[in-house]
Amino acid sequence: MLTARKALWNASRLLENVIAPKSLQVACISTDQQQHGTFYEFRTYCIQPHQNAAFLRLTNEKIHLRTAHSELMGYWSVEYGGLNQVFHIWKYDSYSQRAGVRAALAQDPSWIEQYISKAMPMLTSQDNEVTYMVPWSKIQRAPKEGGVYELASFQMRPGGPAVWGPAFEAAVSAHSAVGYALPVGVFHSEFGPTNRMHVLWWYEGADQRAASRHKAHGDPRVVAAVRESVTYLVSQQNKLMFPTPFSPSK
Template sequence: MIQLRAIFRNASRHAEHSQFVKSRPTPRAWIATGPQQQHGTFYEFRTYYIQPHLNAAFLKLTNEKIHLRTAHSELIGYWSVEYGGLNQVFHIWQYDSYAQRASVRAALAQDPNWIEQYISKAMPMLSSQDNEVTYLVPWSKIQKPPKDGGVFELATFQMKPGGPAVWGKAFRAAVSTHTGSGYAHAVGVFHSEFGPLNQVHVLWWYESADQRAAIRHTSHEDARVVAAVRESAVYLVSQNNKLMFPCAFSPIK
């Protein structure tokens, strides 16, 4: 009888412990180690390197046939690189999911107009091409320039490992200081997912290349900008940039 009571007591304690474990909230880290996407939308960066003597022909063909491509998915912008890389075009495509991108690529492979009128002619003009999958950092969104025209700067920062959870606060302060002071317009801030990791890209807009030069000179004498950039630079490994002109068919221009 005593043994039976002991068995019941042990069973009761085990049941109570199991219920406590089930109801106890899952432990969470105080900081995450990567971007916290709230949805599946991502942006594919594509860079095409064009044979120098065919640069003009490639841009003309793309201008005439890009509608065959945009019939399948959304183009954010398309630019010709002027400084920081000759004979290059850079474009950004938006996808709702990886499944959507896969279906788009499959559809393009079966589209005779796209293949015959564009791909078969454009591909021989290229020497190479790169792509990268990026997400907007949690605190950024696509913001078109206040007006058409002007120039765009794609600034790429190689950051120390850890993602926006590590460098995000300091980097956001550096970007916000520039935008909040009226020095530049940020079209979007992107964090790499596939391709070179731990990269963040800022796409800036300026009215002209000369305006950008003047703004850089002024902002570098602004104590607020200097302080914010210095704090962000703690997480920086290297950086590079490109100055680009929007193509006539680019949605953002």
């Protein structure tokens, strides 16, 4: 039965690629990416200012209790664009896997007693967002440790990738193709604000990021691509972040 369904799905995709207009093809490609099941949960925690150091120290000591249940992609401390915040990304293969992880954590006495009971009073808020990686992106590791990461979040106009997908891809590619920045990953929101895109960039340092941005703003290839993309842009937010000592992405 599963084989037959897969064959039918592939046949329908092939037919749509032949007869569908270009805008609909973009939408189908985005949907196909989600059929793999893998998604990334973005979590942002706001910490009480006087507890920031203590929270990071506790997390450094106890994070192994959490990573025993699912894969941590990266954990960062926000330096610019949000004070006393941490941002982390968790990878899941399916929603059922995540549900199982959350259930297991709720029954893990070590996690609850050694971490949750101590960490939660240190926080002022928590926020999460479910994202998928776009089809034309893949996770890239930083070439070396000691750099900085920029999370650029773009609120796009309603309509999804079928409307603004090609223009957004062109703008990201214009920056990365000539080496202005390394895109660690490009993500499209599923739960949380809709029509939101995230680009996680890596730079050697904050000054190198500033110099690269200055060069990019004078590059006609980048200017042309960005000018097209921003016609679909509603708002944008950037955060510059430093990886924590326990982050898999250094």
